[in-house]
Amino acid sequence: MFASRYGPWAVVAGASEGMGAEFARQLSARGLKVVLIARREQVLTELARTLPGETRCLALDLAQPDAAAQIAAATAELDVGLLVYNAALSPIGPFAEQSLEENLRALDVNVRTPTALAHHFVPRLIKRGRGGLVLLSSLTAFQGSPFVATYGATKSYNLALAEGLWAELRGTGVDVLSVCAGATATPNLLKAITKPPPGMQQPAEVVREALDGLARGPVLIPGAFNRFASFFMRRVLSRRTTIQIMGDQTRKLQLPS
Ligand SMILES: NC(=O)c1ccc[n+]([C@@H]2O[C@H](COP(=O)([O-])OP(=O)(O)OC[C@H]3O[C@@H](n4cnc5c(N)ncnc54)[C@H](OP(=O)(O)O)[C@@H]3O)[C@@H](O)[C@H]2O)c1
16 A cells, blocks of 8 residues: 555665665565665665665765756656655754854755755656655754754755645645654764653654654654644743753754864
């Protein structure tokens, strides 16, 4: 059922570790063939060897201006039914001390390339009358987030883009979902924390919820703790207080000195 709705091929952008690798594993286990994209070719190849279904590996930097065009060319012969855009760049620390270059690279990886890829795949999905688009967002999407201000703003963009496309594509057979994850135990997060934040989920749980909820867009907040925290912060606390809490949480990450 899942494979006939979203297969035969899925493209996972940012697939070499953490949640991206988990998307690849669970999609493959659900019977899809998977195109794995990330910068580290060897890691992708090793992951591909462990997957039960057919795979293609594409090593490229999603910050490059022609990344979407390269992916379009590499998948031209494949019947792609699902795009999962998982990769993100998150410059951490006071905005005034971060390099402009790194912040602009975050816009390329988190905004420019997913927009270009959605623009490439959405008309094709509409034409075939079935498929899906999953954009990874975050709880940071719902308000400004101190010390990851640019990253948080890009995640608000991913959320808004997914919501807009979800409404546009209703009735076409194409499902759109924005996954607003909370703390998830990926290698990237584990490198930045000294102790587990409350409600931290495993990548496998987040991905299972995302794939199970793909037809129930436009927004999924995985994990009961995250759903409660998000409800409380958006509906009970003032926006100022919520922004402050986000800042206090991020300050606990290991900010670059
Ligand atoms: N982890 C959390 O706590 C958390 C919380 C909320 C939302 N999220 C969202 O969930 C998604 C994944 O989170 P994560 O950062 O923890 O990552 P992850 O899924 O553990 O790994 C990120 C993946 O993206 C790839 N990638 C990163 N930059 C790339 C680039 N420029 N070009 C090509 N591939 C690139 C990495 O591979 P290479 O290094 O091999 O290129 C890796 O495979 C992100 O969209 C993030 O915003 C995460």
